[in-house]
Amino acid sequence: MARNVSTRRKLAVTAVAWTIGILIFFPILWTFLTSFKTEAQAIASPPAFLFFDWTTENYFEVQSRSNYFKHFLNSVVVSFGSTLLGLIVAIPAAWAMAFAPTKRTKDVLMWMLSTKMMPPVGVLVPMYLMFRNSGLLDTRTGLVIVLTLINLPIIIWMLYTYFKEIPGEILEAARMDGASLSKEIIYVLTPMAIPGIASTLLLNIILAWNEAFWTLNLSAAKAAPLTAFIASYSSPEGLFYAKLSAASTMAIAPILILGWFSQKQLVRGLTFGAVK
Amino acid sequence: MATLHTRSAARLMIAPSVLLLLAWMIVPLAMTIYFSLLRYNLLMPGMEEFAGLSNYTYFLTDPAFFQAIFNTLAIVLGVLFITVIGGIALSLLLDQPMFGQGIVRILVIAPFLIMPTVAALVWKNMFMNPVNGLFAWLAKLVGLQPFDFLANAPLFSIILIVAWQWLPFATLILLTALQSLDEEQKEAAQMDGAGAWSRFFYLVLPHLSRAITVVILIQTIFLLSVFAEILVTTNGGPGTQSTNLTFLVYAQALLQFDVGGASAGGIIAVILANIVAFFLMRMIGKTLEA
Numbered sequence: 001m002a003r004n005v006s007t008r009r010k011l012a013v014t015a016v017a018w019t020i021g022i023l024i025f026f027p028i029l030w031t032f033l034t035s036f037k038t039e040a041q042a043i044a045s046p047p048a049f050l051f052f053d054w055t056t057e058n059y060f061e062v063q064s065r066s067n068y069f070k071h072f073l074n075s076v077v078v079s080f081g082s083t084l085l086g087l088i089v090a091i092p093a094a095w096a097m098a099f100a101p102t103k104r105t106k107d108v109l110m111w112m113l114s115t116k117m118m119p120p121v122g123v124l125v126p127m128y129l130m131f132r133n134s135g136l137l138d139t140r141t142g143l144v145i146v147l148t149l150i151n152l153p154i155i156i157w158m159l160y161t162y163f164k165e166i167p168g169e170i171l172e173a174a175r176m177d178g179a180s181l182s183k184e185i186i187y188v189l190t191p192m193a194i195p196g197i198a199s200t201l202l203l204n205i206i207l208a209w210n211e212a213f214w215t216l217n218l219s220a221a222k223a224a225p226l227t228a229f230i231a232s233y234s235s236p237e238g239l240f241y242a243k244l245s246a247a248s249t250m251a252i253a254p255i256l257i258l259g260w261f262s263q264k265q266l267v268r269g270l271t272f273g274a275v276k
Numbered sequence: 277m278a279t280l281h282t283r284s285a286a287r288l289m290i291a292p293s294v295l296l297l298l299a300w301m302i303v304p305l306a307m308t309i310y311f312s313l314l315r316y317n318l319l320m321p322g323m324e325e326f327a328g329l330s331n332y333t334y335f336l337t338d339p340a341f342f343q344a345i346f347n348t349l350a351i352v353l354g355v356l357f358i359t360v361i362g363g364i365a366l367s368l369l370l371d372q373p374m375f376g377q378g379i380v381r382i383l384v385i386a387p388f389l390i391m392p393t394v395a396a397l398v399w400k401n402m403f404m405n406p407v408n409g410l411f412a413w414l415a416k417l418v419g420l421q422p423f424d425f426l427a428n429a430p431l432f433s434i435i436l437i438v439a440w441q442w443l444p445f446a447t448l449i450l451l452t453a454l455q456s457l458d459e460e461q462k463e464a465a466q467m468d469g470a471g472a473w474s475r476f477f478y479l480v481l482p483h484l485s486r487a488i489t490v491v492i493l494i495q496t497i498f499l500l501s502v503f504a505e506i507l508v509t510t511n512g513g514p515g516t517q518s519t520n521l522t523f524l525v526y527a528q529a530l531l532q533f534d535v536g537g538a539s540a541g542g543i544i545a546v547i548l549a550n551i552v553a554f555f556l557m558r559m560i561g562k563t564l565e566a
Contacts, residue, residue, distance in 0.1 A: 010372075014376065017377075020369070021379075021384050024440075025386050027403065028387070028398075034402065089296060093293040096287075097290065100282055102283070106561075111297075113557065116497075118301070118546060119522065119546060119548075119549045120522070121526065121541070121545050122304075122546035123542070124525060125308055149296065212391060216504060217526070227392070231504065234507070234508035234509070241402060245402075255391075259389035260386075260389075263382075263448065267448055270445065271490050275453055275487050
């Protein structure tokens, strides 16, 4: 009897949750569907949901008209470049703070975090002028530098919370068993640190990929990553819904997939370990 | 074990990060403060002169500034209201046993992973457009006049778009917090005859309070700086109806080339953000001790 009620309840919850889930997801689904329509079908009224002539021409059109792949590559270079650079700088720092903490470690960590609180417009003017004067405006190098700096605090914090969970006793045990320092690092520390580093990498690529203040303000035609490229669709000429959808689908698909794999790390990274 | 040797090694390992962030914090910010005291327009090079606090008085007496402050607060509070209430409701729903929970979670999280320019343009064109948008079609279906969202209610439309992006964030964090609630505690409350409502108010909500605070503070930091969504939808207009502080400073700097005025606006934005940051840091600082 009780089981019967709970199955019915489960079915009701399932129905409500799926409905809401699909509603929230709908704009993305709609973008995906529209990307396979012709421009005429894309604005047809009543709108066609599934029964239209599926075509992939928008994807080719977007590439041939505006060299989509160049901007995709910019996004890849900028997000991976800034994340890797950030990791190289952050791993030693987080390591030292997790395993050799001093009285001031906490203050240093908090101060690093506080740099993240600075609103970007506070430094927009000098950054723009410095970039202009040094020829960094509209270069991938410039974007990599800025994105490394804005995400560095998050990288350090995430790594720190992961490294903190590696038990120090294990190192001592390895040392007692006669492991040399290099062996200790290769066989004991690295395998335990890699999951944390991988999660940090993943989250930061997502953040850098979607960053849309500095990429919009510091890049133009040449170095524009996808965020800035898509923004150029805000003042379109002629029919463009299907092409906008195709460009958007390609821009968000890789990150959607990465993000779905790293849901848990997302929470941890975005709350600086305050919610686990 | 921490010998002098390891300690200096540790310092060496931390130094690059500290120096980089120090440079990033101090150099541009000092320049902004310096510029904010100058009369300096990029269209008139070589005419820079000391202007005292006149940029600040200009900015603080500009009617657009008050509109921008109002809009900034409206966006922050509007989005917070929708995402916190919606996030609590959604996380409670997703915490129930159901079929295909993992898939629903994925569907709900997705908007957070979309880049802001894509989210804003998709909403602007394919949903809110008064001629070709889905909302217009729905309105006509039930016999209503299509509503031109971005022309007639620009701020509300932007709040809606930004809330759609941030609802998953609130939901995800609150759901994570909910799942750490002790199952036995819930059962005990149930055995003692506590109804669903009192269980929610006396057990679940207090347990969530910490996560809710974190959601509010972190979202506020990001929402104070909403930019891309405004740039690609309304461009701050009509007039300055949807201009927030970030967008106002951007327009002053890169559209009017008024370096001095924009810098003063930037400093005001920094001060506002600092007030929020103060509380956030205290929250996170407490976690660090725990």
